[in-house]
Amino acid sequence: MSNNCLLPFYKSTQKRLHDTLRNLANFTSVPSYVGMKTSVEKRLDKAIRRYLEKNQLKYRVDGDGDFHLVAGFPDMAIKARLIILKEGENKEILSLVAKYDGLYFLSDAEALQKANEWNRSKRWPRVYWRDGHFYGDFHLDCEFGFSEKLVEGAIHRFLGGAMQFLMYLEEESKKRQKEIEHFHLGFTKPSDLPN
Numbered sequence: 451m452s453n454n455c456l457l458p459f460y461k462s463t464q465k466r467l468h469d470t471l472r473n474l475a476n477f478t479s480v481p482s483y484v485g486m487k488t489s490v491e492k493r494l495d496k497a498i499r500r501y502l503e504k505n506q507l508k509y510r511v512d513g514d515g516d517f518h519l520v521a522g523f524p525d526m527a528i529k530a531r532l533i534i535l536k537e538g539e540n541k542e543i544l545s546l547v548a549k550y551d552g553l554y555f556l557s558d559a560e561a562l563q564k565a566n567e568w569n570r571s572k573r574w575p576r577v578y579w580r581d582g583h584f585y586g587d588f589h590l591d592c593e594f595g596f597s598e599k600l601v602e603g604a605i606h607r608f609l610g611g612a613m614q615f616l617m618y619l620e621e622e623s624k625k626r627q628k629e630i631e632h633f634h635l636g637f638t639k640p641s642d643l644p645n
Contacts, residue, residue: 490592491515491541497601498534498544521548521613526620528552530586530612534605542593544601546608548575548586550619555626558582564622574611584619586612 498517502509509519515536522529530548537543554561561579568577575586588608590601 491536493596493598494536494541494544494592494601497596497598498605500598501602501605521609522616526552526616528554528616528620528623530616532609532612537589538591538593540593542591544590544592544596544604546575546588546590546605548608548612548615550584550586550616553623554584554619555623555630560626564619568615568618572611572614574607575615577615584615586615 495515502517502519507519509517511517517534519532519534520529521532528550529552530550533545533547533549535545535547537545556564558579561584565577565579565584575588577584577586579585586608588604588611590596590604592601
């Protein structure tokens, strides 16, 4: 079969691209996104509230319209402060951010290593170390449309991942704390540690 059968398709695609570029070159006004801003922002708010209320999660909304939650377990020294916010020029980007507060018992190098280990094996959330804290985040661009189910699913996966990282971080911090305590008791290497 000859590649010539694709030639008409290629030429028509090339012509459409050329026409589009010419039209863009002649384009002098910027479209108004005012209606879109209101629509996307309100729809995102509705989807976020619906998810939080359906799952009976306690939250507060600040003056900027950002949703704040605190997650953790009573017996854990580390807590996650979660913020669900709308960013972008038209508030079209759903941003989910977690800041993990507590005692880590990890050096900066160890913390970076733990963040890298997490990111190699997990997708939710992306984790990084900055200014002495772990952060997790995920962003969903809703500019060209979204469904409430998509937003709810993104929030659900993010919250689940944030809690998994919280448990991972707590476990790693306890291991490190135990190593530090044993080191101060005179044990110098992990093989010297009692079971």
